[in-house]
Amino acid sequence: MKIIIVGGGKVGETLVANLCSEGHDITVIDRSDKVVDQLCDRYDVMGFSGNGASYTVLEEADIEHADLVIAVTGHDELNLFVCLLARKAGNCQTIARVHNPEYNRAVNFIKEELGLALVINQEFAAAQETARVLRFPSAIEINAFAKGKVELLHFRIPQGSVLDGMNLYDMHEKLNCNVLVCTLERDSSMIIPQGNTVLKAGDVISIVAALEEQEKFFTRIGLETHSVRNAMIIGGGDVALYLGRMLLNSGIQVKIVEKNLTRCEELAELLPKATIIHGDGSDKELLEEEGIRNTEGVVCMTGIDEENVVLSLFAKTCGVRKIITKVNRVAFEEVFESLNLDTMISPKNITAELIVQYVRAMQNSFGSNIETLHRIMDDQAEALEFMIRDNFSKADIPLSGLSLKPGVLVAAIYRNGRFIVPRGADVIKRGDTVLIITTLKGVNDISDVFA
Amino acid sequence: MNYPMIFRILGWMLMFEAAFMAPSGVVAAIYQEGDVVWLIASMGICLSAGALMVLVSRPKNKRIYAREGSVICALVWFLYSIFGALPFFLPGYIPNFIDAVFETASGFTTTGASILSDVEALPHWLLFWRSFTHWVGGMGILVFVMAIIPLAAGGSTMYLMKAESPGPSVKKMVPKAGQTAGILYKMYIGLTTIEAVLLLILGMPLFDSLCLTFGTAGTGGFAVLNSGLAGYPIPQQVVITIFMILFGTNFSVYYLIITGHIKDVPKVSEVMTYFSIIGVAIGLITVTIDHMYPNWLLALKDAAFQVASIITTTGYSTTDFELWPHFSKWVLVLLMFCGACAGSTGGGIKVSRIQVAIKTVIKELDNAIHPNNVRKIKYDGKPLEHSVLRGINVFIMAYFLLMAVSILLISVDDFDLETNFTAVAATLNNIGPGLEKVGPTLNYSGYSAFSTCVLIFDMIAGRLEILPVLVLLSIHTWKDGDLFTRPGKARRKARIPDEELLDEGF
Numbered sequence A: 001m002k003i004i005i006v007g008g009g010k011v012g013e014t015l016v017a018n019l020c021s022e023g024h025d026i027t028v029i030d031r032s033d034k035v036v037d038q039l040c041d042r043y044d045v046m047g048f049s050g051n052g053a054s055y056t057v058l059e060e061a062d063i064e065h066a067d068l069v070i071a072v073t074g075h076d077e078l079n080l081f082v083c084l085l086a087r088k089a090g091n092c093q094t095i096a097r098v099h100n101p102e103y104n105r106a107v108n109f110i111k112e113e114l115g116l117a118l119v120i121n122q123e124f125a126a127a128q129e130t131a132r133v134l135r136f137p138s139a140i141e142i143n144a145f146a147k148g149k150v151e152l153l154h155f156r157i158p159q160g161s162v163l164d165g166m167n168l169y170d171m172h173e174k175l176n177c178n179v180l181v182c183t184l185e186r187d188s189s190m191i192i193p194q195g196n197t198v199l200k201a202g203d204v205i206s207i208v209a210a211l212e213e214q215e216k217f218f219t220r221i222g223l224e225t226h227s228v229r230n231a232m233i234i235g236g237g238d239v240a241l242y243l244g245r246m247l248l249n250s251g252i253q254v255k256i257v258e259k260n261l262t263r264c265e266e267l268a269e270l271l272p273k274a275t276i277i278h279g280d281g282s283d284k285e286l287l288e289e290e291g292i293r294n295t296e297g298v299v300c301m302t303g304i305d306e307e308n309v310v311l312s313l314f315a316k317t318c319g320v321r322k323i324i325t326k327v328n329r330v331a332f333e334e335v336f337e338s339l340n341l342d343t344m345i346s347p348k349n350i351t352a353e354l355i356v357q358y359v360r361a362m363q364n365s366f367g368s369n370i371e372t373l374h375r376i377m378d379d380q381a382e383a384l385e386f387m388i389r390d391n392f393s394k395a396d397i398p399l400s401g402l403s404l405k406p407g408v409l410v411a412a413i414y415r416n417g418r419f420i421v422p423r424g425a426d427v428i429k430r431g432d433t434v435l436i437i438t439t440l441k442g443v444n445d446i447s448d449v450f451a
Numbered sequence B: 001m002n003y004p005m006i007f008r009i010l011g012w013m014l015m016f017e018a019a020f021m022a023p024s025g026v027v028a029a030i031y032q033e034g035d036v037v038w039l040i041a042s043m044g045i046c047l048s049a050g051a052l053m054v055l056v057s058r059p060k061n062k063r064i065y066a067r068e069g070s071v072i073c074a075l076v077w078f079l080y081s082i083f084g085a086l087p088f089f090l091p092g093y094i095p096n097f098i099d100a101v102f103e104t105a106s107g108f109t110t111t112g113a114s115i116l117s118d119v120e121a122l123p124h125w126l127l128f129w130r131s132f133t134h135w136v137g138g139m140g141i142l143v144f145v146m147a148i149i150p151l152a153a154g155g156s157t158m159y160l161m162k163a164e165s166p167g168p169s170v171k172k173m174v175p176k177a178g179q180t181a182g183i184l185y186k187m188y189i190g191l192t193t194i195e196a197v198l199l200l201i202l203g204m205p206l207f208d209s210l211c212l213t214f215g216t217a218g219t220g221g222f223a224v225l226n227s228g229l230a231g232y233p234i235p236q237q238v239v240i241t242i243f244m245i246l247f248g249t250n251f252s253v254y255y256l257i258i259t260g261h262i263k264d265v266p267k268v269s270e271v272m273t274y275f276s277i278i279g280v281a282i283g284l285i286t287v288t289i290d291h292m293y294p295n296w297l298l299a300l301k302d303a304a305f306q307v308a309s310i311i312t313t314t315g316y317s318t319t320d321f322e323l324w325p326h327f328s329k330w331v332l333v334l335l336m337f338c339g340a341c342a343g344s345t346g347g348g349i350k351v352s353r354i355q356v357a358i359k360t361v362i363k364e365l366d367n368a369i370h371p372n373n374v375r376k377i378k379y380d381g382k383p384l385e386h387s388v389l390r391g392i393n394v395f396i397m398a399y400f401l402l403m404a405v406s407i408l409l410i411s412v413d414d415f416d417l418e419t420n421f422t423a424v425a426a427t428l429n430n431i432g433p434g435l436e437k438v439g440p441t442l443n444y445s446g447y448s449a450f451s452t453c454v455l456i457f458d459m460i461a462g463r464l465e466i467l468p469v470l471v472l473l474s475i476h477t478w479k480d481g482d483l484f485t486r487p488g489k490a491r492r493k494a495r496i497p498d499e500e501l502l503d504e505g506f
Helices: A010-021 A033-042 A055-060 A076-089 A107-114 A122-135 A168-175 A211-220 A238-249 A261-270 A284-289 A305-317 A330-338 A347-363 B003-031 B034-056 B066-084 B097-108 B124-139 B141-148 B154-164 B177-201 B206-217 B234-247 B251-258 B262-267 B269-292 B296-311 B326-338 B351-369 B386-413 B417-428 B449-463 B467-473 B487-492 B498-502
Strands: A002-006 A025-030 A046-049 A068-071 A093-097 A118-120 A141-145 A150-156 A180-186 A189-191 A204-208 A230-234 A253-258 A275-278 A297-300 A322-326 A343-345 A370-376 A381-387 A408-415 A418-420 A433-438
Touching (some): A002 A010, A002 A076, A010 A033, A010 A347, A025 A033, A033 A046, A055 A076, A068 A076, A068 A347, A076 A093, A076 A107, A107 A118, A118 A347, A122 A141, A122 A238, A122 A297, A122 A347, A141 A370, A141 A381, A150 A370, A150 A408, A150 A433, A230 A238, A238 A253, A284 A305, A297 A305, A330 A343, B003 B066, B003 B124, B003 B141, B034 B066, B034 B124, B066 B097, B066 B124, B066 B449, B066 B467, B097 B124, B097 B449, B124 B141, B124 B206, B141 B154, B177 B234, B234 B296, B269 B296, B269 B326, B269 B351, B351 B386, B386 B449, B386 B467
Parallel strands (some): A002 A068, A025 A046, A068 A093, A093 A118, A230 A253, A230 A297, A253 A275, A297 A322
Antiparallel strands (some): A141 A150, A150 A204, A370 A381, A381 A433, A408 A433
């Protein structure tokens, strides 16, 4: 597909890297020559320097033949204008990044009226993901599917857990829970486990289960299931605002520490129920004073990665139950990983996931669309949600009779509000929502996973 | 330096060279020439050497950067010249190996300078190989292979393309480097086919028309007759004149035409300037040589042919321009330096660089008069970035420095100044014939082995636009880290004593 990306910042570059590896024809537009040159050298893309909202520049980038325009500059207004112009100038879909909370409320109106295919608010998406983990702190990461009705939970098996040394056959019998272990990561390599795979303490595994089964499972293996009661957010950016609102709505106490007084006043106005602390989040005494030791969840989301990492390590020594670290520069992820931080959130990766998901669905307008895509286990695997359409050829055949490609797992079936952990005798029906976990790359359609 | 990756790509390229030799085998089969076994032997050597290199190298990291890009590009051209010389050398048609390398380098770099005085003595397959090297080298070897297989990971291929493609700044036509290379080659093959068919229709034998078309397409200049192109009828010469000019045009113009943006063509100032230069030069030469011809049309034909041949750096000749008046000869020498358009198959400094250089001079002149004048150099309506300007200035400087050094080096053979000057100019600009003892009717066989090596270097440096080849000569290219202390030694050295660190004099 021909894709034009306007804006070559951190988000733009992540998009270029992701979409390039999926084999699309990408043209990048950025104001700075240097940024454009660098992107052209690093990736197999074409670049133009100039204002992306200028018609001549768009024309030069061959807007007439583009299938998709993605505007991810730092300015919401510019992004919207680029999309508006692109829709008029060419026959293409448009995606805009909008992060201003004032626009976010009217996001559906903007989307409809301007004819945008997708509005990306990565701060909002990051806040959602953070909130999800805070509501279930035993998990490292939670991927939501089927509009939040199916969850893929990632967690680390603690030392001394009953799961240590247990194989999956025994697990079903001994725990008597209807859960499916989807992936297993050990020593930073990932596998889709079989029945005879033996679990060890320290492994990161992901499971799917119906909500009540989840509860049962975690109680039996000795992990807590209740949500945090209070959370401290260090750094009062837009993510903090969205997150604060979400947490307050689900009855979690929120304390936000922010350096800038004007911003504090703004936050106080927007989140009257939250405690807003004006002070430097990297001040140890301040954190102690504000009771970091009695806080159940700490979210570090200042603008500086290094600060977030150090603060998280400090929170860990204070015995905080759940620590979430925001990291912008994903390139150093391996380094951060080695520090054994609890949960890391990277807003621009979330954006990239959303856009890749949309692009794949766009490529496949006839088959069964991808509804949701999550890259899991350090991008080693993908979890994909498909809506089964009427033209699905393998419907009503028991799963044991379908030949799946290696590295593919049917992880969940969601039918008429009922969640099914798939076993050999289950069938996929038309109209189902199916969750697939795969190590294959570039799956566009559910038929791609059958041999 | 990612040595395993360099090794691997070079290995692949060598295997492709064997593939490039295959068409000559077909020619040998048609003419039933027995000594083609030497060609097959050469193919075998290329193939096994290449396969060995690919098998031995196991790159852990597939990324290459600007440095590796330049090195790979330069080494590929030297390797191709050395291995491509085998079909000349093994059967003994060129008994001296260095001469054989010269002939091949001259082919791949589309120079067209020869050390053979009797080309008609060569068998058809060898003549075909000689001309085919022009065609392969014209659009670029790496560019060709890139169109078929991805040589390196991700955007790394761009470094290869940048190193090989002529012109001050390399722009892709479509987002993917491989596809851009594919489009270039499709246009190249298309134009080549049209020319060959036209020549066939005008009655040229198939073999001659193919060989001459290859020479024109790559702007090379190897002919198949000792008399050059003088013996062919006028209509055929006219067709070749037109196609030489077409192959010297920036190929992005053809892309504009194909994609239906024909109205944008006049906005490409380089091409317009190129055509104006050709027009003016033809006019000047026609006027000065008119008295040597029975009528002005014949004078025009020869003038046009020669101007097209020199400015596009092809180097074909229909007449001995050595006999022309000095003014006409120097017009041709100037055209040698000017060269064709960027993004074409031609060599030389390139019209766009000359344009920018002139604009820079005018700007500096303006600054001398109004020292506080602020002015930006624009090209095709866009302000030029400093890095592009710097690149052009440095290129021109390096170009003349290399030229001066080369003339100095080859002057040990004690030829006259005009011979040496034009020999270097003709090889560095990838033209072929010079003046005096390397004129259109003579050849380069008089030079010693040492000078021949210098000229081989000049040809490849000229084709790759100097910097990628000069990179090979820099020690920083080959060594990582500190140049003056070997890493082993540095490690063995004891801790630096504190007083040394705290020394106030430091």
